[in-house]
Amino acid sequence: MVKGIAALWLTLAAVPDTMTATDGRAMPWRGGPSRTSRLVAFGQVGSDAARVPGRHLAETDEGLLLAAAIRDVSDRMRLETLRDEFIHNAAHELRTPLAAIAAAGDLLADGLAAMGEAQRDRAVEVLRRQCERATTLVANLLDLSNLEGGRLELQREAVDVAAALQHVFDTAPAPGGTTVEVRGVEAVKLVADGARLEHVLTNLLTNAYRYGGHHLRIDGTCQEGWVRVAVSNDGPGVMADLIPRLFEPFMRGTTACAVGGSGVGLALCRRRVEAFGGEIWYETAEPHGACFVVVLPETR
């Protein structure tokens, strides 16, 4: 397969000894009748013959005349593969809240009479929380589809960061043994779509639960009309080679296969935050760990 060429279009007036790709790379083309077969083979290697848009061959006084357009679809094929994996992972992710919903329903149905009030309340709480979790996963899928199709409709409203965080913790509480320290978010309000901002914060927090250490911090600060919310942890941080592609769709670290995740969370976070007029980026936390920073317009 041809690698390293984002898009390759070639139009040949006559078969040359070498072809030049759009990235300036010279591609050798040996002489003789094999030139034609090489072209076909090249099309098949990069993708398949059906994806080579045009190919005409004629004998002229100047020699063999050939017009060809070859497109390297390696990236598109890679994306298609990643998309298939994403659908698989998304379905897999949905099984977890569905399992809790099904088990809570069974427990309530089987043991309603024998259950104490506290146990009943807890089972109902699980139902509510896991329904919200499943809803968030479905909302992510819909947003991804709408963002790609340019159909996403956002609300712009004043969002109280402390209240949004409280709701996020209700939906995605920290696992046992993990502490979350929240500072500087009291009375801080920013402009965003409230529900989607909560999705962003939920994503950053659940990533920290999965990949971070046992101590998380959320720091809010306001400066010159902007609100900065940093979500950091004391885990191992993101591997250096992964950082440049961290916000690309379908990116997951090597540990992600073991601990789950659909691979679009951070890509969606970036698109949502940018749609609100803000920015999101990654920093290495000190002395170690990951830190994700979201900056959005402040409102008073």
Add this chain to the structure above:
Amino acid sequence: VSATILVVEDEADLLYLVRAGLEADGYQVLAAASAEEALGVLGRAKPDAMVLDLRLPGMDGLELLRLVRRQGGRLANLPVIVMSAHASAGTKRTARELGVTLYVVKPFALHALRDAVGGALDQTPPERA
């Protein structure tokens, strides 16, 4: 004396529900939120069966099971019921090779898991006898 079941599950809500269901059947339940925690529990207690999630933070469930089986003795034959969202034939085959008694795919009916535990212990749950 009722049987003791070790439940290994990192999702707190699911752990709570499985525990509540098994306790309703009269079992003693020990809980672990990770493979490492489970190894600690297995070092100091002697559960009669283990209910195991495969996707865990850190060491995964199959790796835990390999370690458990390698320790030999009573752990070589400890009845294990897997509850997992992984439903691939390959994962199921590996689990079978590691001596898993039953493989329950999430989402599952809680009574199916409770019955599976009873079946793995080859006895009727004490409270449902």
